[in-house]
Amino acid sequence: MARESRRIARVLLDSPLPQLDRLFDYALPEELGEVSPGVRVKVPLRTAGRVVDGFIVEIAAEDDADRPLSEVDGVVSDVPVLTDALYRLARRTADRAAGSASDILRLAIPKRQVRVEKAWAQDAATPVPKPEALEAAGVVIDGYAGLAEVLADGGRAAIEAIPALDDGVPAWTTLVAAAAVRTLAAGRSSVIVVPDHRDLDRAVAALEKMLPDGALVRHDARQANPDRYRAFLRTLEDAPCVVIGNRSAVYAPVRAGLVVIWDDGDPLLSEPLAPYVHARDAALLRQEQEGSALLFAGHTRTSDVERLVQLGWLQDVRAVRRVLPRVQLSTPQELEQGGARMPSSAFRSARSAAAEGPVLVQVARPGFAPSLVCADCRRPARCPQCAGPLGARNRGAVPVCGWCGRSARTWTCPECSSTRLRLASSGSERTADELGRAFPGIRVIVADGAHPVERVDDKPCLVVATRGAEPLAEGGYRAVVLLDGPRMLQAPDLRIGESCLRWWSNAAALAAPGAPVHLVGISGPAALALATWTQPGYARGELETRAPLHMPPTVRVAQVEGTSASVRAAVESLRAIGLPPDAVLGPVPVADGEGRVRALVRFEYGAGPAVASTLRAQVIADAVQRRRGRGRPAKATLGVRLDILEPEI
Incomplete structure (x- = not known):
């Protein structure tokens, strides 16, 4: 039967x-x-x-x-809403990061909007690029040796974008727009991932000039839920399109013929939610699954991308003709001799350029004086309540704690009992105040997180901007001065050299052709790489330095955090699969972790699947045990994070 x-x-x-x-x-x-x-x-x-x-x-x-x-x-x-390709990508991405596929899909699929869904129609016409747009795209593509072959054959490349402005917009936006137009003409979609809203708006401006109507889909964190869901539904249609957005746009469910990651060294491309997958890693998995073309573009190159270039997995693509920024270096000795924050050569250059047009001055920190010290013994001033750093919002203001926000009207130095404070650092507002005195009659514009500025005209002015907040200038800046380099390099970050080089290079790319770029107070490999515009060489040197130390990205690193018993069990399971004893660093107590500990695990890329599956099994076992009421930890269950950011190492 x-x-x-x-x-x-x-x-x-x-x-x-x-x-x-x-x-x-x-x-x-x-x-x-x-x-x-x-x-x-x-x-x-x-x-x-x-x-x-x-x-x-x-x-x-x-x-x-x-x-x-x-x-x-x-x-x-x-x-x-969950296509087969999207599920397989989410599953592979989660498995590589020892996470859950549902956490990935929560980032990729917006919440349902009933009205939007009812109004959605799937009979949209297929956008076709206009002949003049295709011709313009071909001119741009031909300016990069080997790029046409990469786009046609579904290859993988690392591209060093031209550091210049093209018709008022950064040249890199024209590059990605041209690549998207060529891909759309072949009947395939493109996915372009950028770090923040500034890059997004600038790239959209270039794309709108070259793409036909109905071809551009924004995936923007600033969008309202209905708009975001409407854009997501458009990516489910058969008609090809160009998707551009922030880090989660990498999961857009289109038949991608091209995936572009711009400026992959920006920390905004690292997802802060579990399982903490970087957009670069998701793009690599997507390219392997779909066979699309993959481009990593930027003014600099991360050591992660350079490792793939050295392995031959990525093709090194550069512009045929480049007009490089004219970078001038001033050594730390010049600052010591003059006793000023800006050397005389940079000051004269800025004064001369400010008479003709806008001048950019990049600083490390926002505010007036982010940190104060004792005027007598130079000990850093700390809040009596929480030990946070004291700062001043303007000249003569009452000191305020940067952590708890309390005022310190009756501060006394615990070292020498002095009650006098001294400004120890200059933020964007204090720098603007000082330059306003030194450049009488010149407009001074502050651009930082509290004072966002998108664009300035070509009239004489000084633009004091924090790193990453530099506005575009019509015609480009007539001079660029990069201050606070020594302070930036002092950050406790394994990749601080890469980060500084990226900040400086992105600012230098906003200069007008032939305009001087002054890097103040810095010498060494990072300064030399900027002056000669050989950022890939700097990334190559970083790889060679880290390899003997077994530091990322030459190896992968996992962070395991939880109670002492749960972390010990996870470490023992890793040793059972053959990891050497020196692969595990720690465990060590977590500050204010209520008895929790943390261990770091270093492992080769080939051991990644085994390590990820082993740690995931431990997370599940720990969660099941806790649910049954045995060995309940004081806080959450065992936590695992792979490929952690270097400041945590």
């Missing part, structure tokens, strides 16, 4: 619990009718006694109809 068959759905639950990160079988009742994979559903969770959201990943027929299965409670929407 033949067994009766039934339809079953394999569902991925939308749950943060690690033990639920797998597919669950549910019976599909007949009253639901035809159901497609990828739709949102509600299903009962027997252990919790409640109904949870999920996505149908697969639909299959089962012969064993007697197996007890819960039924799908209902279909939330008929729109298949």
Whole structure:
């Protein structure tokens, strides 16, 4: 007697619990009718006694109809928002990071908007680039040796963008727009990922000039939920498009023929939510899965990308003709001899250029005086309440703590009992105040987080900007002065040299052709790389330095944090798979961690799958044990983070 068959759905639950990160079988009742994979559903969770959201990943027929299965409670929407390619990418990305696929999908798929969904139509016409746009794109592509072949063959490349302005916008935006137009003409979509809203707006301005109507889709963190969901639904259509957005745009469910990551060294491309996947790593997995072309572009090159270039996995693509910035270095000795913050050569250059147009002065920190010291013994001034650093909001202002915000009207130095304070540093506002006195009659504009400025005209002015907040100047800056370099390099960060070189290079790229760029008070490899514009060489040197020390990116690093017992169990499981004893650093107590400890694990890239699966198994085991009431830790369960940022090492 033949067994009766039934339809079953394999569902991925939308749950943060690690033990639920797998597919669950549910019976599909007949009253639901035809159901497609990828739709949102509600299903009962027997252990919790409640109904949870999920996505149908697969639909299959089962012969064993007697197996007890819960039924799908209902279909939330008929729109298949989870494509097969998106699920496989989320699964691979989560497995590499020892995380949950549902955490990835939470970043990739916006919340449902019923009105938007009802108004959505899938009969949009396929955008076709205009001939003049294709011709302009071809001119740009031909300016980079080998780029046309990369785009045509689905290759992988690291591109050093031209440090210049093109028709009022940065030249790199024209480059990515040209690549997107060529890909769209071939009938494929493109995904462009940029760090922040400034880069996004500048790239969109270039794309709108070259793309046809209906081809550009923004994936912007500033969008309202309806707009974001409307844009997501557009990416589900068959018509190719160009998706541009911040880090989560890398998961856009299009048939990508090209993925571009701009400025991958920017920390904003590292996801702060579990499982903490960097957009660069997600793009690498996506390219391997889909076979699309992959471009890493920037004015500098990270050691991560340079490692792939050295392995031959990425092709090194550079511009055929480059007009490089005219960088001039002033050594620390020049500052010591003059006793001024800006050497005479940079001062004269800025004064001469300010008479003709805008001049950019880059500083390290915002505010007036971010830090104060005792005027007598030079000890850093700290808040009596929380020991945070004291700063001044303007000249003669009452000191205020940078942590708790309390005023310190009656501060006394614990070292020498002095009550006098001295300004120890200059922020953007104090620098603007000083330059306003030194450049009488010249406009001074402050551009930082509290005073955002997108663009300045070509009239004479001084623009004092913090790193990353530099506005565009019409026609480019007539001079660029990079201050506070020594202070920037003092940050306790393994990659501070790379970061400084990236900040300086991005600022120098805003200069007008032939305009001088002054790097103040810096010598050494980073300064030499900027002066000669050989940033890939600096990244290569960083790799050679870190390799003997087994530091990233020559190896991968995982952070394991939890109670002493849970971390010890995780470390023992890693040693059981063959990791050497010196691969584990620690564990050490976590500051204010209520008895928690932390260990770092260094391992080769080839051991990545085994390490990730082992740590994930420990996280699940620890969570299950805690749920059963045995060995409850004081805080959350065992936490694992792979490929952590270097400041945490």
